[in-house]
Amino acid sequence: IQLTQSPASLSASVGDRITLTCRASQGIATSLAWYQQKPGNVPKLLIYAASALQSGVPSRFSGSGFGIDFTLNISSLQPEDFATYYCQQLSSYPLTFGGGTKVEIK
Amino acid sequence: EVQLVESGGGLVQPGGSLRLSCSASGFTFRSSAMHWVRQAPGKGLEYVGAITTNGRATYYADSVQGRFIISRDNSKNTLYLQMSSLSSEDTAVYYCLKEPDYGTSSGFDYWGPGTLVTVSA
Numbered sequence: 001i002q003l004t005q006s007p008a009s010l011s012a013s014v015g016d017r018i019t020l021t022c023r024a025s026q027g028i029a030t031s032l033a034w035y036q037q038k039p040g041n042v043p044k045l046l047i048y049a050a051s052a053l054q055s056g057v058p059s060r061f062s063g064s065g066f067g068i069d070f071t072l073n074i075s076s077l078q079p080e081d082f083a084t085y086y087c088q089q090l091s092s093y094p095l096t097f098g099g100g101t102k103v104e105i106k
Numbered sequence: 107e108v109q110l111v112e113s114g115g116g117l118v119q120p121g122g123s124l125r126l127s128c129s130a131s132g133f134t135f136r137s138s139a140m141h142w143v144r145q146a147p148g149k150g151l152e153y154v155g156a157i158t159t160n161g162r163a164t165y166y167a168d169s170v171q172g173r174f175i176i177s178r179d180n181s182k183n184t185l186y187l188q189m190s191s192l193s194s195e196d197t198a199v200y201y202c203l204k205e206p207d208y209g210t211s212s213g214f215d216y217w218g219p220g221t222l223v224t225v226s227a
Binding site: 033043045047084095097098 | 141143150165168211212213217218219220
């Protein structure tokens with residue numbers, strides 16, 4: 001299963017609402033997770049089961065989607081949110097990742 | 107506290123082999139399936155493969171199938187990744203991951219810090 005993330009990068013300002021998308025090459029129900037990775041750091045789990053917020057993750061992060069199309073929303077971008085975001089399908093092996101979306105400061 | 111620590115990375119020549127280890131603690135290792143993910147310098151995450159709790163089943167990405175072997179020693183709380191026929195495309199930081207108690211649907215919240223493998227002459 002291939003995952004296509006878009007855009008590959010985006011520039012935004014603190015306080016902006018942004019939407020990242022992830023499209024699967026075949027239906028995966030809600031078997032999708034989102035991760036945040038900052039340079040030099042290990043990826044951090046944000047969302048699992050497409051829309052479930054991982055414990056300790058701020059509520060400005062939300063996920064949605066079913067089947068093929070998924071989104072990660074950040075309601076009000078904070079300085080610490082500038083990072084690269086990856087989706088991962090958890091439906092079938094191999095558990096592939098999308099190519100990532102880099103969120104940069106405008 | 108769950109801890110995963112990879113080791114064994116380093117410089118290896120093209121065509122060579124290398125074995126990575128992941129030492130686990132803070133949880134019942136024999137009850138957790140384990141996974142490997144890698145990340146080439148400046149690139150995205152790539153899933154490598156997984157092994158079931160008893161080691162009887164393994165799963166691999168197409169890019170490593172036939173070259174990499176995942177194994178485990180539950181008596182030593184250690185996960186392994188045996189890599190062979192290495193090429194420059196295998197240069198990456200290799201992470202080991204603990205599968206969540208309720209299965210992969212919960213996503214992966216435990217990652218080791220990674221170990222760097224560099225394939226170069």
